[in-house]
Amino acid sequence: xxxxxxxxxxxxxxxxxxxxAEGQEWMxxxxxxxxxxQADKQGAFSPSQWPxxxxxxxxxxxxxxxxx
Numbered sequence: 001x002x003x004x005x006x007x008x009x010x011x012x013x014x015x016x017x018x019x020x021a022e023g024q025e026w027m028x029x030x031x032x033x034x035x036x037x038q039a040d041k042q043g044a045f046s047p048s049q050w051p052x053x054x055x056x057x058x059x060x061x062x063x064x065x066x067x068x
Contacts, residue, residue, distance in 0.1 A: 009017075
């Protein structure tokens with residue numbers, strides 16, 4: 001933000017902008033921590049270690065599309 005833009009913004013709006021930016025950064029860090037905890041809980045695995053999945057029948061696929 002250049003000096004002319006700063007003069008047009010009220011001091012309260014400037015504080016609000018700073019608080020919003022700090023809040024967004026805090027939330028980003030909290031989400032990163034939560035995701036890391038979930039990843040740690042799940043443990044390491046590779047796609048080749050996933051259990052095999054049975055193929056779905058056409059009847060089950062159609063019922064998945066129905067929303068109630």
